[in-house]
Amino acid sequence: MPPVLEVKDLTVRFAGCTALEGVSFTIEKNAIIAVIGPNGSGKTTLLKAILGLVPFQGEIRLFSKPLRQVLPQVGYVPQRFAFDSTFPLTVEEFINLTCRTPEKLPLGGVLDEVGMKGFKGKLIGELSGGQLQRVLLAHALVHRPRILFLDEATSGIDIEGLSDFYSTIQRLNREHGVTVMMVSHEISMVYKFTDRIICLNRDLISHGETRTALTREVLKKLYGDSADLRNHSHD
Amino acid sequence: MIELLQLPFMQRALIACLVLGVLLAYLGIFVTLRKMAFFSDGVAHAALAGAAIGLLTRFSPLISALIFSMLLACLIYWLEKKSSLSSDAIIGILFTSGMALGIVLISLRKGYQPELLGYLFGNILAIRRQDLALIVILAILIMAFIIRHKRKLTLLALDREMAYMAGVNPDFYQLLIYVMLACALVLGIRVMGVILVSAILIVPVSTARLFSRSFKTLTIWTAVIAESVMIGGLLLSYYLNLPSGAVIVLVGSTVFSLTFIAHSLRRQRRQKRQSPTN
Numbered sequence: 001m002p003p004v005l006e007v008k009d010l011t012v013r014f015a016g017c018t019a020l021e022g023v024s025f026t027i028e029k030n031a032i033i034a035v036i037g038p039n040g041s042g043k044t045t046l047l048k049a050i051l052g053l054v055p056f057q058g059e060i061r062l063f064s065k066p067l068r069q070v071l072p073q074v075g076y077v078p079q080r081f082a083f084d085s086t087f088p089l090t091v092e093e094f095i096n097l098t099c100r101t102p103e104k105l106p107l108g109g110v111l112d113e114v115g116m117k118g119f120k121g122k123l124i125g126e127l128s129g130g131q132l133q134r135v136l137l138a139h140a141l142v143h144r145p146r147i148l149f150l151d152e153a154t155s156g157i158d159i160e161g162l163s164d165f166y167s168t169i170q171r172l173n174r175e176h177g178v179t180v181m182m183v184s185h186e187i188s189m190v191y192k193f194t195d196r197i198i199c200l201n202r203d204l205i206s207h208g209e210t211r212t213a214l215t216r217e218v219l220k221k222l223y224g225d226s227a228d229l230r231n232h233s234h235d
Numbered sequence: 236m237i238e239l240l241q242l243p244f245m246q247r248a249l250i251a252c253l254v255l256g257v258l259l260a261y262l263g264i265f266v267t268l269r270k271m272a273f274f275s276d277g278v279a280h281a282a283l284a285g286a287a288i289g290l291l292t293r294f295s296p297l298i299s300a301l302i303f304s305m306l307l308a309c310l311i312y313w314l315e316k317k318s319s320l321s322s323d324a325i326i327g328i329l330f331t332s333g334m335a336l337g338i339v340l341i342s343l344r345k346g347y348q349p350e351l352l353g354y355l356f357g358n359i360l361a362i363r364r365q366d367l368a369l370i371v372i373l374a375i376l377i378m379a380f381i382i383r384h385k386r387k388l389t390l391l392a393l394d395r396e397m398a399y400m401a402g403v404n405p406d407f408y409q410l411l412i413y414v415m416l417a418c419a420l421v422l423g424i425r426v427m428g429v430i431l432v433s434a435i436l437i438v439p440v441s442t443a444r445l446f447s448r449s450f451k452t453l454t455i456w457t458a459v460i461a462e463s464v465m466i467g468g469l470l471l472s473y474y475l476n477l478p479s480g481a482v483i484v485l486v487g488s489t490v491f492s493l494t495f496i497a498h499s500l501r502r503q504r505r506q507k508r509q510s511p512t513n
């Protein structure tokens with residue numbers, strides 16, 4: 001089977017700085033991939049390049065096709081969603097704005113999935129940070145994507161929500177074959193829930209199966225001496 | 236009242252107000268969401284140059300203002316995209332220059348210039364038959380387009396990346412909304428004048444935002460408020476024998492202020508009820 005995502009020699013330059021340089025990897029179907037790295041290491045830039053949101057050099061193929069054709073099959077939760085929070089838009093209206101596929105999921109079901117049942121009529125500008133994050137996930141799921149890109153989607157989500165979140169992701173992955181690529185700083189969650197890992201710091205430091213690639217040396221290389229796998233126990 | 240409706244100029248003014256109210260106020264929803272108020276105000280002011288060219292060349296001032304401001308909207312779009320200048324700087328420079336050019340051009344005509352005041356502050360007596368026809372046709376076309384693409388335009392106004400992810404071409408629709416906005420503003424100049432026209436863009440939606448609890452109610456209330464303010468202002472200006480554009484704006488800001496006060500009082504009362512200790 002051809003890989004779901006192929007990235008070849010990806011370089012992204014902004015005015016005056018290089019965010020990514022010569023990054024190459026491939027992702028097989030049905031994997032949960034974590035992208036880790038310190039602040040400013042190019043994680044967000046990597047996702048944005050894959051989605052065509054920033055100009056890049058190199059080659060990126062999603063489902064072996066040019067991006068434009070497969071965009072409807074992609075779900076994306078951005079790291080930052082800055083909108084005019086005084087604007088009256090309900091959760092239901094917000095999610096329906098993007099939804100254009102006829103085979104979309106019922107809204108109630110998706111909101112239930114992310115633990116936001118009963119929030120349909122609430123204004124998105126009046127949600128808490130974690131609630132908004134959950135709604136953004138629902139928004140990314142509603143059109144049944146085949147691949148999900150999550151950029152620190154769990155930031156601001158409480159402990160209970162966090163394990164719900166990861167089990168939702170896992171179930172989507174196992175039962176519906178959704179490929180998931182997530183940026184995360186929660187090393188213990190990454191260790192527990194992801195199959196593969198991409199360690200970034202402008203260029204690719206390592207990538208491979210989470211349990212073998214996420215070593216002490218890699219973490220040290222990424223985060224310096226303060227990082228220690230023992231602090232992120234994985235029992 | 237009946238005799239008022241028999242005056243041809245008043246009939247034309249009423250139709251123009253009804254059509255423009257809903258068009259501009261509806262566009263205003265996107266303008267305030269995407270923070271394009273300065274763009275709108277700028278394009279409206281600069282349209283004076285377009286109207287002046289029409290006056291000097293004895294071509295229709297309305298049509299030349301339409302063409303001029305749509306070209307200007309394209310230029311602003313292009314500069315925002317291609318140059319490193321800030322959007323505020325681009326609009327600020329083009330808008331004042333356009334207006335200055337308009338004043339100079341109109342002053343080139345010999346003698347007294349009643350047109351200048353009319354273009355600055357609006358003059359409902361000056362709405363001719365063919366002007367009204369153009370206003371109605373273009374307004375219907377723009378409205379039809381916005382309603383058809385409402386979802387895409389709202390997404391774009393809310394968040395560019397999200398619009399792109401939903402399959403909207405952000406550049407194309409951004410340019411389109413600029414051009415439609417420029418066109419709609421120029422249509423409003425006959426009634427409101429270049430200086431006051433953007434009030435109808437901003438005031439009704441801002442009033443409706445004070446109390447609306449969904450996008451749907453916002454849309455409905457924006458239209459209702461806009462129509463009431465336009466018609467109310469127009470009639471009031473007739474009875475008081477005052478300039479229509481200015482009276483319409485004052486009626487709008489009064490409605491806004493009263494709504495704002497009522498809304499604040501109600502919220503205060505609700506808060507008091509929730510915390511009986513103080």
Ligand SMILES: Nc1ncnc2c1ncn2[C@@H]1O[C@H](COP(=O)(O)OP(=O)(O)OP(=O)(O)O)[C@@H](O)[C@H]1O
Nearest residue numbers: 014015017019037038039040041042043044045046
């Ligand atoms: N639009 C932009 N213009 C200029 N430079 C940018 C832009 N976006 C990102 N950068 C730069 O690219 C580099 C990588 O940024 P990126 O947002 O990808 O980091 P990140 O790994 O997601 O960090 P974080 O963990 O803080 O989210 C940074 O040095 C940043 O300053």
Ligand SMILES: [Mg+2]
Nearest residue numbers: 043044045079
């Ligand atoms: Mg980031």
